[in-house]
Amino acid sequence: MKETTSLKKKYDKVKDWKYLSNLYKQCDEDKRAIDKLEKDNKKLAQDQKKADFRLNRKINKRSEGIFGEDLVHTELQDLDKEEKVLQHKADYLQEKMFKDQ
Secondary structure, eight states: HHHHHHHHHHHHHHHOOHHHOOOOHHHHHHHHHHHHHHHHHHHHHHHHHHHHHHHHHHHHHHHIIIIIIHHHHHHHHHHHHHHHHHOOOOOOOOHHHHHHO
């Protein structure tokens, strides 16, 4: 008996057009809110991807500046010094050969 009265109350509640109207209205609002959140999440994911790309590009540029250009520059300086030393040795050996003749 208790179950039937409970079911009857629920049936009367569902049968009421105001309740159904409010329920559909709430469902529509919730659906719009969910759609907006999904759209915002997609936009945030795109913005995050762009920001990561920009950050990686800046990091790569900075690392190229630190390792790439400086490394090439110091390498060139080292090679230049080595060339001067070898040129000096070659001049010394040529001078020595000239004196020996």
